Amino acid sequence: MTQQAHVFDGVPGPLLEALRSLARTAQLTVALDFDGVLAPLVDRPNDARSDPRSLQAISDLVLLSGTTVALVSGRSLESLRAVSGSPDGVLLIGSHGAEYDLGEGRAGIALTAEEKRALTELERAITSVASRHPESRVESKPAGIALHTRGMDPDAASATQRDASHTVGASVLGVTQRAGKDVVEFSVVTATKGEAMQRLRLHTTATAMLYAGDDVTDEDAFAALEPGDVSVKVGAGATAALHRLHGTAEVAQMLRVLASDRRNHLLGA
C-alpha cells in the first residue's frame, strides 16, 4: 500500500486508528484550540471564524451521549464566544485557562487588588509601546493584554516584541509573558492550558480526551494528556503531540471522522 493510501483526506492512517479507538471510550472529551485549529489565522482577531465543516462536526458530537466538546483558547471568553460560533452545549475556556464557562454559568476572573494594580500598569506600559510602534495592535483581556505584530515587517515586529518585553519587565511586577504566533502576551494571573485540561478531565469525568492545538501554549495541554488520550499538532513546529495535521481543513475532516466513529460505536455498528 502506498503512503497516499494511508491518508484519508489529509488525516494520516495512525491518527485514523487512534480516533477509532478513542471513539470507543466510555466518556469522551474533545478539546480544541480555536485560532489556527478551528479558524484559519487572519490579520485581525475579530475577523476570525470557525471552519463551518468543523462547526458541523462539533454540533454532531455534542448531541452524542457520553461526549463533551470544549474550546480551550488564549482569547478572552467574551472574544471566543463572539467569534467561534460554537453550538449550545460546547464548554468554553478562555485566557489560556484563566476563564471558564463549563455550562454552570461563566466563571469570571476575580482579580486581587494587587493584580488589578498590575493590570493597570501593564495597560499603561503596552499603550506606550504601541505608540512607539504604530503598526502593532493591542488586544485587551480581563487579566492581561496582547500586542499583535502580524503583517509587520519582521525586523519591526521583533523590535516591537523586544520593546514590549523590556518595558513591561522594567515597569510591572508579577506579570507572566507568553509568545504566540505574531503576538506577545502578558498576564497578571498564572494559568496554563495544561491546568485547563486537568480541570476539564475532572469536570467531564473523561475516560479519554483529544486535544488539538497549533501554538506554543498548546504544548502545556499536550503535556497534560495521559495514555489513551490523543494529541494533535496542527501545522509546523516542534511538538510533544503524537499526531500532526496540516491545517484547519484537515482538522474539520478529523472531527467528521471522529463524530462518525463515535456515532457508529454508540449505535453498536
Ligand SMILES: O=P(O)(O)OC[C@H]1O[C@H](O[C@H]2O[C@H](CO)[C@@H](O)[C@H](O)[C@H]2O)[C@H](O)[C@@H](O)[C@@H]1O
Ligand atoms: O489559543 P488560541 O485560541 O489559538 O488563541 C491564541 C491567540 O489567538 C489569537 O491570535 C492569533 O490569531 C489571530 C487571528 O487569526 C491572529 O491575527 C494572530 O496573529 C494570532 O496570534 C488571539 O487574538 C489571541 O488573543 C490569542 O491568545
